[in-house]
Amino acid sequence: MRETMSAARGLGWVGAAALAALLLSPVISLGLSASEGGGELWPHLAAYVLPQAIRDTALLLAGVGLLVIGLGTGAAWLVSAFDFPGRRLLDAALLLPLAMPTYVVAYAYLDLMHPLGPLQTGLRGLLGLASPRDLPLPDLRSLPGCIGLLGFVLYPYVYLPTRALFLMRAGTLLEAARMLGAGPWRTFLRVALPLARPAVALGTGLALMEALNDVGAAEFLGVRTLTVQVYATWVNRSDLPGAAQIALVMLTCVVALVGLERLARGGRGYAGNARRDAASARRRLNGWRAGAALALGAAPVAFGFLLPAGHLAFEAWRRIGGHGLPDALASQTLNTILYASVATGVTVVIGLLVAATPYLLGARAGRMLIRAAGLGYAMPGTVLAVGLLGPLALLDSGLFEVGIATALVGLGTGGALVIAYALRFLTVTVGASEAGLARIPRAIPDAARVLGRSRLATLTTIQLPLAWPAVLSGALLAFVDIAKELPVTLLLRPLNVETLSTHLYGEAARGTYEDGAAAALLIVVIGLVPVTLLLRLDRDAVLRRGERL
Amino acid sequence: MFPRRPTVKAAPRAGADAPNAVSGLDVAKVTRRFGRTLALDDVSLSLGPGEILAVLGASGCGKSTLLRLIAGLDVADSGEIAVGDRRVAGRGCHEPPETRGVGLMFQDYALFPHLTVLANVRFGLAHLPGAEARRVAEERLAQVGLAHRADSYPGTLSGGEAQRVALARALAPRPRVLLLDEPFSNLDAGTREHVRADTLAVLRRDGIGAILVTHDSAEAIAFADRIALMHRGRVVQCDSPERLYDAPRSPFAARALGDIIEIPGQAVDGLVTTALGPLPRPASMPDGAVRVCLRPEAIRLGPVGEGVTATVLGRAFAGAHLRLDLVVAGRDAPLRLHVPPEAAPGDRVGIHLLPARAYIFAETPPGERISTI
Numbered sequence: 001m002r003e004t005m006s007a008a009r010g011l012g013w014v015g016a017a018a019l020a021a022l023l024l025s026p027v028i029s030l031g032l033s034a035s036e037g038g039g040e041l042w043p044h045l046a047a048y049v050l051p052q053a054i055r056d057t058a059l060l061l062a063g064v065g066l067l068v069i070g071l072g073t074g075a076a077w078l079v080s081a082f083d084f085p086g087r088r089l090l091d092a093a094l095l096l097p098l099a100m101p102t103y104v105v106a107y108a109y110l111d112l113m114h115p116l117g118p119l120q121t122g123l124r125g126l127l128g129l130a131s132p133r134d135l136p137l138p139d140l141r142s143l144p145g146c147i148g149l150l151g152f153v154l155y156p157y158v159y160l161p162t163r164a165l166f167l168m169r170a171g172t173l174l175e176a177a178r179m180l181g182a183g184p185w186r187t188f189l190r191v192a193l194p195l196a197r198p199a200v201a202l203g204t205g206l207a208l209m210e211a212l213n214d215v216g217a218a219e220f221l222g223v224r225t226l227t228v229q230v231y232a233t234w235v236n237r238s239d240l241p242g243a244a245q246i247a248l249v250m251l252t253c254v255v256a257l258v259g260l261e262r263l264a265r266g267g268r269g270y271a272g273n274a275r276r277d278a279a280s281a282r283r284r285l286n287g288w289r290a291g292a293a294l295a296l297g298a299a300p301v302a303f304g305f306l307l308p309a310g311h312l313a314f315e316a317w318r319r320i321g322g323h324g325l326p327d328a329l330a331s332q333t334l335n336t337i338l339y340a341s342v343a344t345g346v347t348v349v350i351g352l353l354v355a356a357t358p359y360l361l362g363a364r365a366g367r368m369l370i371r372a373a374g375l376g377y378a379m380p381g382t383v384l385a386v387g388l389l390g391p392l393a394l395l396d397s398g399l400f401e402v403g404i405a406t407a408l409v410g411l412g413t414g415g416a417l418v419i420a421y422a423l424r425f426l427t428v429t430v431g432a433s434e435a436g437l438a439r440i441p442r443a444i445p446d447a448a449r450v451l452g453r454s455r456l457a458t459l460t461t462i463q464l465p466l467a468w469p470a471v472l473s474g475a476l477l478a479f480v481d482i483a484k485e486l487p488v489t490l491l492l493r494p495l496n497v498e499t500l501s502t503h504l505y506g507e508a509a510r511g512t513y514e515d516g517a518a519a520a521l522l523i524v525v526i527g528l529v530p531v532t533l534l535l536r537l538d539r540d541a542v543l544r545r546g547e548r549l
Numbered sequence: 550m551f552p553r554r555p556t557v558k559a560a561p562r563a564g565a566d567a568p569n570a571v572s573g574l575d576v577a578k579v580t581r582r583f584g585r586t587l588a589l590d591d592v593s594l595s596l597g598p599g600e601i602l603a604v605l606g607a608s609g610c611g612k613s614t615l616l617r618l619i620a621g622l623d624v625a626d627s628g629e630i631a632v633g634d635r636r637v638a639g640r641g642c643h644e645p646p647e648t649r650g651v652g653l654m655f656q657d658y659a660l661f662p663h664l665t666v667l668a669n670v671r672f673g674l675a676h677l678p679g680a681e682a683r684r685v686a687e688e689r690l691a692q693v694g695l696a697h698r699a700d701s702y703p704g705t706l707s708g709g710e711a712q713r714v715a716l717a718r719a720l721a722p723r724p725r726v727l728l729l730d731e732p733f734s735n736l737d738a739g740t741r742e743h744v745r746a747d748t749l750a751v752l753r754r755d756g757i758g759a760i761l762v763t764h765d766s767a768e769a770i771a772f773a774d775r776i777a778l779m780h781r782g783r784v785v786q787c788d789s790p791e792r793l794y795d796a797p798r799s800p801f802a803a804r805a806l807g808d809i810i811e812i813p814g815q816a817v818d819g820l821v822t823t824a825l826g827p828l829p830r831p832a833s834m835p836d837g838a839v840r841v842c843l844r845p846e847a848i849r850l851g852p853v854g855e856g857v858t859a860t861v862l863g864r865a866f867a868g869a870h871l872r873l874d875l876v877v878a879g880r881d882a883p884l885r886l887h888v889p890p891e892a893a894p895g896d897r898v899g900i901h902l903l904p905a906r907a908y909i910f911a912e913t914p915p916g917e918r919i920s921t922i
Contacts, residue, residue: 441657441659443655443656443657443659444659444661446617446620446622446646446653446655446659447653447655447659447660447661447718448661448672449622449645449646449647450620450621450622450646450647450649450651450652450719451647451672451673451718451719451722452647452648452675452722453647453672453675454645454647466661466662466663
């Protein structure tokens, strides 16, 4: 008696195949629509748009890469190798810029650094100057400005894994280096940095993906990167094949980035979950050295979070005090929450099913599906949106054909947006569910099978209840990511639907910064949720370590 | 050291006269590969109704893989498995674990942490109506003496209690065969002995056939009617504990159940000569080099003049025994024996060998594998 393909399992395979098709559809569709445009547009793009966009993007990525590596590893080393008053607080605070979407920071700084903004006005007041012309400061609206801005917001992607690696290894490492007579600098350069390479590579890869994805900051600062060009080519020039062609170039960049990241890791995995050893070997700093260390470590927090967030809070308070809450804010918040909730629900359910495929349909099918689920995140938002247009139109016409729908269900309503969100952030919920399921010892589901439960029944009665906390934290992360998302929302939202992020984008595009402060502040508050979650998890790890002692 | 002989082995050898005789199990020519490694190589085993078989081997010998295949948690590359008279795995056939009627007890018990003890035991009784399932579960729990922990969660149980809950849970659905994967290895030495005895008593009383996987030879001897000795994915010998101890078919099997002193020898005429003296030559043994495996009890010490003379090189106190290092002409390494405390360094003693506990094997040419049954 063969383990017959039960109806449920058959359905599972069909579902998995359909999902895989959906996950791959943006890439395929991109290729198709890019080839449609063909001859006429390509020469124009190749001559006038691409060279400059590629150069700017490459320079941006290189600059941001160097900056995040410097800031991230430096800060990680500072809190791992030294002890000084305020170190623990700094350790947590260094994660804060994670709460700032790049476009919000750009928005805040443009207002802050405006010739008539508080910074320059204050500076002139201090120096007794009357006119902005008397105090020519370098313009933030430039490639270096954009690099600095993104670097100070994105460095936590490097800081987080590098710090974890240092914490894990620093105790014995520092002791050994000290025993061999190496000072802190030598230890850092000769021992810590080479050791941290996989973590640094991983974090830099993530930070650069974010930089590549960014549409708001670059556009506000007048840097015409590939992402901005995809958006502009589509929205301003209504040239979809052209946008698809640029998107394909971006996809090549992503592939190159991933390849570089792998190369830099040198095939080594990043083992972030190993046990930590004691950090007793931290070098104690006193007096001015301690002050300098604290100031040095606090600088990224100040530039990446405190200054912009403080400014937004102040502006929002002033605005609300003067004019009350902006009228549209309530509906924008509601839209944001509504779309993010629905999309999170969809993403969590699909993510769970994907994470469960190794158990339901077998390891090989599971691995392939899980890998495919990461595709959406690898594609910058604009690329994903352009790639999804074809499949969504196909879906609409299909639904129309069979008479289910008479309007554009996908593109006309928020359906398109929900699908795009789900594809983009699927990897977040898949990852969380996968981790939750993997933490359950294999014998537990095996025991349920031997005691007479099918694979599906084992999943629902045993595995899911045990993996629930991980699934929930994944849902929370996905919700926050979706609520902050800009490029996809900008391109796929239904007509006249404004979310907090698109509203902010609109205000920035119009140059009416003060009107968006409240929305920006709300986004930052939403963004703080996963940061606190990260800190909580960290503390839990410390507690668990205490139990083991 | 003399092996502890199992003095009393709980009554029925086979389940013929047990209250409910349950069917046996047949494993025929099963092979399982993981990538390039051969985890199971043409393994065949059978289990009579109510019989208890121990699968003994070092970690990585394939014994856990064998259990997973029987349970249906893994699929063999070739071979067949039958539970009773029903084929459950083989060419084009793989019955899923949930319908095989095989119970499995895991090394770390695998109790469901989010369910109470009673709910754990009830878990395999989903086919019964609610009240009936509850009654059976409570009965099983009472049988292992844990009725009072019914509403506790597994996290609050001691190791011994968790093991007993796992046993109750595995037995509740009345499996046709119970598989036990090192179920006692996580218990401390004191608890282990009596939990093992309790488990054995339950199995015997209900006449349930069982396969116990273990790496502990004393446990296999104490628990099983027969022992299947495994080495690198193969069953090297499958016999009763007594026969496996007294008539090992290979040096490997000789080493598996107790201490062995190995010395080279020569088969000539009617004798096998060794540095420790002569032994009678087995009928089938050809001329030439042999390997002699001696149980420690095969070596008898006596006054000088009887047998081979040895000199005491050193002695060490080892509790009830004295550990002696003896030098014998023709043997490089000192001979290490545990004996009653009677000798001192410098003494000379006579050695003679008891043929009953000396096993003689033809020296295998290098590269030839250990023979299997």
